[in-house]
Structure formats: C-alpha cells, structure tokens
Amino acid sequence: MNELSRRASIGLIAFLALITLAVSAFTWREMRQAPAPIVIHEPTQAANPPVAMIKVQVTGAVKRSGVYTLPQGARGEDALKMAGGALPNANPDAINLAERLEDGQRLEVPVKGEAIEEGKEAPARRPATDSQHKRGKTPPSRKININTASIEQLQELPGVGEKTAENILQVRKNNGGFRSVQDLMQVHGISQAKFKKMEAFLRSN
Secondary structure, three states: OOHHHHHHHHHHHHHHHHHHHHHHHHHHHHHHHOOOOOOOOOOOOOOOOOOOEEEEEEEEOEOOOEEEEEEOOOEHHHHHHHOOOEOOOEOHHHOOOOOEOOOOOEEEEOEOOOOOOOOOOOOOOOOOOHHHHHHOOOOOOOOEEOOOOOHHHHOOOOOOOHHHHHHHHHHHHHHOOOOOHHHHHHOOOOOHHHHHHHHHHEEOO
C-alpha cells in the first residue's frame, strides 16, 4: 500500500469514528432530555356501605302475592311494584301507598267495594290531628298488631296520640316485641283504664 492509500484509509477511519461519536453524543443528549412517562392512576372507588333490608308480605288484589325484600325506608308503592302492580279490580286508593314500610309488615290491597277483613294488616290511614284526638275518633275497623303496627296505625287506637304511639314503639324496640297485648300496660301513658278501652282492638300476632 502506498503512502497515499494509507493516508486515505486513515482519513476514512477517522471520519467514521467522528460520525459514530457524533451519533452517540446526540442519542445520549436526547435520552437525557426525554420527559418521564406519565402514569395515570385509576380513581379508587369507595366501597358503598351495605343497605339495611326489610321483608314485607304483599297480598290481596295484586298480580304476584308473596314476601318481598326491600331496602329500609321503602314505601307502600315500592312493595306494590315488586308484586307486579295491582289487578284491574283492585282499589289501591283504599290504602296509604306513601307510608314507609316496616320489617314484617303486611300490605293488603283490597278489591273495589271490599272492606279490609277483620284481623288483617293494612297500611295506616292518614294520622288523626290533635283536634280529632280531642273530639274523639272512630275506632279501627280491624285489630291492630302491636308488634308490627306503624306509629300511624297505633294512633288509630282509642286514647293513643302521637306521644303514646312513640312510647309503644320504643318499648317494643327495647323488649324485642310484646308477648301479649297485656304487656302494653308497661308503656308510659297507658293505664289499666285506657288499656280496657283499646283491648278489643289489639292483637300481638
């Protein structure tokens, strides 16, 4: 190899080395300047607290009679929907569909022109006002179950106003229910004389 060829080879090698060095430097600089990848974290959904449930029996002029499970605070109209709705000959206006239901309550939808049978549960009528209590009120047309009745239903009893009804519910809750109707005399505000007036309209099961 002559001197010219050797110099040309050395020059080519040096040129290639410079190109390699420049590419490496450029790549290193780009890597340093590259932004860090953005990591998106999905929001953690808070666990929903469990909803208390109640069981209500729906009977009468409905499409599917039975016992249904509903969330606590459900109303009569919710239970009616669970039962498939009322039959064409039903009279849902005879009951209070806006009433809040209680566990173990029985909701009966009567047929048009038919009164609710004695001894069967139904949603309460509109609570009597204070003036109605003072004038007296019509006794209930059925026996009131003191272990499942709502505060409105209890106020249908002779001599029972809102305060006494609240006392009945409190004693029922504390004692886990009443074993007999006579246990109602444990409630503050119900004397033996008052109990005698309402005894004919009471039942405990």
